[in-house]
Amino acid sequence: MIGAFKSRQFVMFLITGGLAAAVNFGSRILYNQWMGFSAAIVLAYITGMITAFVLARIFVFQDSQRALHHSALYFTLVNLVAVAQTWIISLLADHVLPSLGIQHFVHEIAHAVGVVVPVFSSYLGHKHLSFKSISQP
Helix, strand or coil, X not given: CHHHHHCHHHHHHHHXXXXXXXXXXXXXXXXXXXCCXXXXXXXXXXXXXXXXXXXXXXXXXXXXXXXXXXXXXXXXXXHHHHHHHHHHHHXXXXXXXXXXXXXXXXXXXXXXXXXXXXXXXXXXXXXXXXXXXXXXX
């Protein structure tokens, strides 16, 4: 299992995921102009998820044998778990950071922590479910 996180595929997942996370993070700031923090986090996550799906399909899991609609379904299911992780951790951090004396950029820091946490569970879910290849056990 540890070896899976040392592969070229995982590195590409991190790069494409980093780009999708930047879209997620930036869009949250934009959406927050018109809606509350919690709603903006969820909508930004969906925006980042669409970006991540396209990039992962093209650059990370090229050997996937799943039909596009099956990949999209599994991708969505894996990301429903990840969005819950992101949202819960973001809200927890939003309350913990002020108690640690952090007063500036609290929402931004909380959201960034929330976005990073599901990276590992998402990779495994996408590798073994969303973009599973025929040769994969």
